[in-house]
Amino acid sequence: MSEQELPIGASGREAGQRSPTARAGGVGLGARLRYGVIGYSYWDPQLTRNRDRLPLARVTHIAELAPDRRQAAEGDYPAARVTESVAEVLGSDVDGSAVVTPIRTHSSLAKQAIEADKHVFIHVSWLSPSKIRGFSVVGDRQMVVYDDVAATDKIRVFDHDVDAPDHTATYGEFQLSYRYGDIVSPHIDWAEPLAVEARDFTEAIREGRSPRSDGREGLRVVRVLEARDRSLASGGAFVDIGQEEP
Numbered sequence: 001m002s003e004q005e006l007p008i009g010a011s012g013r014e015a016g017q018r019s020p021t022a023r024a025g026g027v028g029l030g031a032r033l034r035y036g037v038i039g040y041s042y043w044d045p046q047l048t049r050n051r052d053r054l055p056l057a058r059v060t061h062i063a064e065l066a067p068d069r070r071q072a073a074e075g076d077y078p079a080a081r082v083t084e085s086v087a088e089v090l091g092s093d094v095d096g097s098a099v100v101t102p103i104r105t106h107s108s109l110a111k112q113a114i115e116a117d118k119h120v121f122i123h124v125s126w127l128s129p130s131k132i133r134g135f136s137v138v139g140d141r142q143m144v145v146y147d148d149v150a151a152t153d154k155i156r157v158f159d160h161d162v163d164a165p166d167h168t169a170t171y172g173e174f175q176l177s178y179r180y181g182d183i184v185s186p187h188i189d190w191a192e193p194l195a196v197e198a199r200d201f202t203e204a205i206r207e208g209r210s211p212r213s214d215g216r217e218g219l220r221v222v223r224v225l226e227a228r229d230r231s232l233a234s235g236g237a238f239v240d241i242g243q244e245e246p
């Protein structure tokens with residue numbers, strides 16, 4: 001996996017607990033949820049657009065440190081309050097916030113949002129100089145290959161496995177035989193991923209539930225990536241990532 005998008009939705013409230021705004025009718029069924037976006041550079045317009053064009057949401061506040069980017073945000077969202085102050089955005093009546101700033105700033109900005117009792121969406125990525133977005137999951141009976149850059153057949157399921165002989169007296173006798181089966185590419189309706197995650201996060205706020213990619217899911221992914229790094233650093237050694245719930 002050389003590049004990956006990792007949306008992490010978190011809330012200042014307990015997962016699964018109904019949000020006070022939903023309970024009190026602050027985000028009534030007819031009302032559009034209010035978003036504050038923090039950071040407005042290259043990626044931010046993609047995220048902001050996907051929030052603002054949802055029927056359920058609109059972007060009402062944008063915080064950005066750079067004057068030229070604030071000017072761009074004002075041009076793109078004339079009805080939104082554009083400011084350099086994160087505190088102003090988090091102190092406003094926004095229901096949710098989206099943090100789209102450099103990764104080193106994510107933890108402190110997310111903490112500020114949670115302390116302000118705002119739902120917070122964090123956009124994280126791992127960059128690669130070549131545009132490769134894919135991963136393979138190899139099981140003992142099948143393998144799944146996901147290639148996000150492929151125009152068609154983004155997911156392929158290989159029905160291959162390996163048969164090892166039961167007993168081998170010498171290494172020379174040790175042979176593995178591959179079994180080749182079907183390759184299946186299931187049909188998947190295409191949708192812009194950023195739009196799908198923006199909609200799920202927004203609906204989660206309104207319904208008072210955790211988003212599908214919540215903070216716990218993000219932690220699980222980070223654990224796997226850290227284990228991968230430790231394994232690579234130790235020559236491919238097995239690294240136990242444990243079973244405990246985050």
Ligand SMILES: NC(=O)c1ccc[n+]([C@@H]2O[C@H](COP(=O)([O-])OP(=O)(O)OC[C@H]3O[C@@H](n4cnc5c(N)ncnc54)[C@H](O)[C@@H]3O)[C@@H](O)[C@H]2O)c1
Pocket residue numbers: 005038039040041042043044063064065066069084086099100101102103105122123124125127
């Ligand atoms: N989906 C992808 O493939 C992909 C690729 C690259 C980056 N990203 C994500 O986009 C986000 C931004 O990355 P980037 O490379 O565009 O970063 P960047 O360095 O361009 O910064 C983003 C913007 O945030 C502003 N900013 C920084 N600190 C701020 C603060 N405290 N308050 C308000 N504004 C602040 C900066 O002025 C800048 O305009 C990150 O979350 C990153 O993970 C995603």
